[in-house]
Amino acid sequence: EVQLVQSGAEVKKPGESLKISCQGSGYSFTKYWIAWVRQMSGKGLEWMGIVFPGDSDARYSPSFQGQVAISVDKSINTAHLQWSSLKASDSAMYYCARGGASVDNFDYWGQGTLVTVSS
């Protein structure tokens, strides 16, 4: 069974750094892209970026380029989303999702990681 399990909720202060994770299991982790999607409270889905675990090739939405970093540790089947200096506006639910066999879709999703940034 394909599963993406994300790290737990985080509460941080503005200016702090954060790295959240997404561990895949039940499939060949290095063969499928992993995307990160933001959902602010009461708002829609926003595609942030994507990484191919096989070679760590990462691509970003223009809206998030330079704001976050996406990485992968294929030795533990885990993708990461990282901030160096959080802002209150980074408060949101963050989902990881597996890129499907067809390039256009995301077929399995993690349960989400809620990030709250508040002073």
Added chain:
Amino acid sequence: QSALTQPASVSGSPGQSITISCTATSSAEGYYNLVSWYQQRPGRVPKLIIYEGTKRPSGVSDRFSGSKSGDTASLTISGLQVEDEADYYCCSYTGTWVFGGGTKLTVL
């Protein structure tokens, strides 16, 4: 990067059919086929229901169907059920991915 426009809300009664549109603000070669749709019930994780514009993943009800015409992709839900009440998002791939703003479906 193309943006995708969806209606903010649609509604229907049980048993009826509804259609949600998804219009690209700028045409991109190959857009027409590379559209997926997601259902997100309240408090739940998004679920893939249509990919490549018209295909359903295994296990998704055949009451959900996708189509395309020009710069507009559409999701049709037939035989509406109360459980279909959710937010629906389109997503297109044209080198990068972008989601539409989402449509709230209310089943009256």
